[in-house]
Amino acid sequence: MNLLPSEILIHILDYLPQSSRKDARLVCHSFNGIVSRSQFALLASFLDPEVSTATCELIARDLTRRPSSIWSPRCSVPAKLPIPESFILALHVGLTGGRSWIGGVGPGKTAVDDVNPHGLSRRLNRPDVTEDNVRQALFRYALYLSYTHHEKEDQSSFSWVLDIKFWA
Incomplete structure (x- = not known):
């Protein structure tokens, strides 16, 4: 997973159901950054x-x-x-x-x-x-x-x- 470009990881993680996003944030730093960034951007809107x-x-x-x-x-x-x-x-x-x-x-x-x-x-x-x-x-x-x-x-x-x- 570390070899995948961040754009692909973002695309993959966008398919996660909301109920799985908390768990995904605990997997690793890059997952946390990707999932939280999209959630916080929505919140700011x-x-x-x-x-x-x-x-x-x-x-x-x-x-x-x-x-x-x-x-x-x-x-x-x-x-x-x-x-x-x-x-x-x-x-x-x-x-x-x-x-x-x-x-x-x-x-x-x-x-x-x-x-x-x-x-x-x-x-x-x-x-x-x-x-x-x-x-x-x-x-x-x-x-x-x-x-x-x-x-x-x-x-x-x-x-x-x-x-x-x-x-x-």
């Missing part, structure tokens, strides 16, 4: 409300890919939905092409300071990355995952977003 809504609407139209009951792609995003640091770090990877959050830490700051939407906006020099925009991206991405994942173990990683008791 959800910062654009029009793209994320269109993506969810496209998936929702395909009756074979969605569960028996779904939320509408145009539903409103809960105002108090918490944004986990892991989501912000994943967005950072998706928007920077894989750069670590640790790089670029200034004097008096630790590697985990400012892991919030404002810190992400400042690090990327992108004023369009706001708390509201990140919250919408999180919600729409979870909605997208709920449309595309049917296995119970896959759903546990994002189902909390759709459960109102977690909106503290």
